[in-house]
Amino acid sequence: EAQVTQNPRYLITVTGKKLTVTCSQNMNHEYMSWYRQDPGLGLRQIYYSMNVEVTDKGDVPEGYKVSRKEKRNFPLILESPSPNQTSLYFCASSLSSTGTRSTDTQYFGPGTRLTVL
Amino acid sequence: DAKTTQPTSMDCAEGRAANLPCNHSTISGNEYVYWYRQIHSQGPQYIIHGLKNNETNEMASLIITEDRKSSTLILPHATLRDTAVYYCIAYVDGQNFVFGPGTRLSVLP
Numbered sequence: 001e002a003q004v005t006q007n008p009r010y011l012i013t014v015t016g017k018k019l020t021v022t023c024s025q026n027m028n029h030e031y032m033s034w035y036r037q038d039p040g041l042g043l044r045q046i047y048y049s050m051n052v053e054v055t056d057k058g059d060v061p062e063g064y065k066v067s068r069k070e071k072r073n074f075p076l077i078l079e080s081p082s083p084n085q086t087s088l089y090f091c092a093s094s095l096s097s098t099g100t101r102s103t104d105t106q107y108f109g110p111g112t113r114l115t116v117l
Numbered sequence: 118d119a120k121t122t123q124p125t126s127m128d129c130a131e132g133r134a135a136n137l138p139c140n141h142s143t144i145s146g147n148e149y150v151y152w153y154r155q156i157h158s159q160g161p162q163y164i165i166h167g168l169k170n171n172e173t174n175e176m177a178s179l180i181i182t183e184d185r186k187s188s189t190l191i192l193p194h195a196t197l198r199d200t201a202v203y204y205c206i207a208y209v210d211g212q213n214f215v216f217g218p219g220t221r222l223s224v225l226p
Contacts, residue, residue, distance in 0.1 A: 004160075033214075043161070043216035058213065090160050092214075100147040102168075106214055108160035 002027045004109035012115045021076045021112050023091030031097035032074035036087040081116040088113050121205045126221040135192040139205030142186040152190045154201040195224045
């Protein structure tokens with residue numbers, strides 16, 4: 001089944017303890033992206049990757065890192081989490097990201113609910 | 118940059134058609150319009166997309182005006198499981214899906 005998977009689905013941690021949220025897709029997609037969703041603020045893009053070894057900042061990148069060493073995986077790293085990073089996180093992928101192709105359709109993972117105490 | 122505006126909320130009776138409008142007056146000629154929905158806090162689910170022509174799939178129909186300044190998502194026979202937040206999206210910079218607040222659709226029994 002074509003899908004985007006995220007792990008863990010739920011995580012409670014403490015301030016300053018490094019964590020990684022994994023994202024994997026099995027559709028051979030070039031483009032991957034991370035979003036966070038907060039009440040009243042909607043979905044905001046954190047980082048995205050156009051291809052292996054190519055990453056760039058989205059709208060809210062502060063406090064996050066990403067890497068894209070393999071096409072299928074795009075982990076989100078919080079080196080020193082803080083309470084303001086408590087949020088619902090989504091990973092997404094698409095075959096392309098041009099704004100003008102039908103293959104730009106993004107598919108989302110189930111989400112990771114993170115609480116930082 | 119193409120931005121979208123949608124009504125904050127709508128109600129629809131179960132079994133009736135739900136028509137969700139979206140304004141995207143600044144969309145450029147080659148940008149697609151995408152529709153997603155989010156049920157509770159699940160991952161956004163792709164519904165449909167279109168460029169110029171009307172589109173239909175197993176989930177919904179998409180009607181795009183000739184000037185492409187607006188579109189309407191139609192759920193032909195809404196069920197209680199269609200209660201969700203519906204997002205209309207147009208690409209910005211070709212790299213970023215910009216999600217607005219969407220329309221909260223409530224399907225009523």
